[in-house]
Amino acid sequence: MSTTTPDDRISTYNPVVATTTFPATFPIFDNADIGVLVDGVERFDFTVISTYVDGISNDAVAVFSPAITGEVMVFGKRSPRRSSRFVNGAPLPMWALNLAIDTLEAELQEASRDVVRSHKAPYGEEGGVFTALDIGNAQENAAIAAASAALAAKWAENGDLDVTPGHRASEYWARKAQEWAIGGVAGVGSFNSRTGAVTAQAGDYTSVQVSRGAGTVESALAAIEADIVSTKSLLLSGIEDLILSNNAGNPNTHIDIAAGKVRVGSVVVANLATLTKRLNGTWVAGSGNGGLDTGAVAANGTYFLYALRKVSDGSFDAVFSTSATVAGVNVTLLAGYTVVKCIGVALTNASSTIRPFVLSPRDDYTFVTPVKDAVSVAVSAVSALLALTVPNGVKVKAKLRFQYTSAATTASMLIHDPAQGTLVAGIGNDGGNVGAIQVASSYAVGSGDIWTNISKQVRQVAGASGSLWVWTDGFHFPCGRNA
Template identity: 65%
Template structure:
């Protein structure tokens, strides 16, 4: 009967209907129109441009007031123990490197804009190396120091980071001032004491520039400068006899690592920087002297910039000394004033005569009890001798002045010197 068919159809439709009050669930998938970002397939009566739609490639899209809402991919973590090349599938990945490694980045155009990646250096430094001539933060490479991390973002043409490493690198320099050296004591290398000088761990600051080293470093005085321990240290030329070489702490601009260069210049401005591209000269941290055979003189360095010659140097051997006074050069650095640690012996045929060794900056002092005094004692018996010791500042030509109350002979030994670099420990 037609009536029976109608009632059957009505019953089926009622059964297949979805209650508006949510009292009954769906028993099959809800199939909506694909929609667009401005007219989503599933929307709201009051805000029809907000809802869900089907993007290209079968991806679900979310739109809010006609504007696409994007969601990041799920974070994927992995540990790496060596070199790795980051690819497009690593978008939003977090990789923890447990050993020294180079992270090579696939071409920016391939990765595309908005690709991002987190690298954690957990055990050693990680060098980030973009593809070809592409850059990261404007540089060819970026070193993430062990214990730190960096978020890398691709623009489609270049790479950028969250600038954490830049902040770390500039933190020590941002506003700090001062001038000091802690540690970094110099010493003759035990295996090659005449050609190699060791630098202990420590740190140095000059103004707003700071550098530190957690391990010792060795530099050769018989080779031109090359980065790293055991390599040459001279800024230019070859090692010379009876010369003074000032040691300057260097900081590598890209990763803040420590190095040392040796130069005959007593000032940072005079250091030859031809070989030092990418490095900043921080501060002078010490000095080494060569002998007549171009070998490093054997020395012991103590805290607070004090140097002791392993073998005392006989500077004057029965040199004539008289009332007129004279200047004499001794074995200390040239180009700077230092405080020499000296011992002397004065002999004269006269009696009650004394000798005075002093800083040339004091002018022409006169030796004697009624004048400027003495530091070599007083002859009590004719042709006898008197001894003394003192710390005497030199001039920049490594000279001291000596004068006596009567003609005689002077012997003078140097035990070392103090060259103030601001070392506090």
């Protein structure tokens, strides 16, 4: 009878020159019973060469091509299974019995090997399940804990000294806090930069302030964060998209509002699809219906468009009004809706139809056809107001082009914001922006974006008597679009 010695079924090699063959120094029963690690990484690009006698191979070799170097481990990785079954009453050859027992022994040796290298829980307790990340974190935390313990030991030994630059032990600060709390010594700095005994003063945090929330640091921070969110919501106000345009089918009476959203404080309303409102009809909810809050559409009028939010479901609608403020919108027809914010404006012409326009980013309106707001208007050195085709009731920045002529041989002209008061044109005074005439009765031209007053007016003044032409290309009406 023969026996075997304990075996972990592992063969290790560390070739310094490229090597192709690595023998398994343990018996195998199938070529699939071998695994190979190279520098700790399992490889599968090898073949097994072996010969079997009575179902057992004692000369198996793992062969690599091309050859390899490094730390090589050939190990048994047999999947436990039964490969033979004996029939009752039939002959039982010794080689078959030995094969069955040797196979079982090999599987037990590999299981024992893997048990030895596994995590073990104390007797009487169930073991846990640990991922590679868990193990890595445990190792990292152990290193951090060791470093912290070493630092704590230094602080314990050096209570009054800097253990690391700028850092002192907790014992030192505890003693200082006690000194300051019970009166201290004149000239000793306190935590709030005061000297001497620490006494309550105006501006100090109260116990109520310190114990925001439920009295813990976490609840205090949560309460402060809630305050910040609440305050921030009150400061936010703006429009995203909601671009206005003349309706393609009914451009004279209908305005399309593209998808987008508007926010004022904590109130937000979104338009999910293009909504069309009709200016020449009183307001009715829904796309394609009337949009005027009250009255009838008028010639040369200004109609501000406001976003509405339905209280019951938060859906979007819009209403036209001649009011330049939310508070001035007539809400008689708007029961169940909240007026949120002005999102644009439409102007009518002498025929009470909507002037065609294009709305560009940042609330920039351009008329499809420029409006001649001054045609050979007599001008002089006396400043005067000039009315434009822009929204009424609000200040806007008019986009203007102008032309000036005078019989004077040298003269300039100035068009400006009425808020500047009365200016004087000329290089020796407040300058000009309509060019400068150099030849009598010739023309000077210019352009500019100029703020109006709330009555649609700018101021004009000439260096010498002459005539003025003004074209209004559009205007900037700031509603809060960021793009």
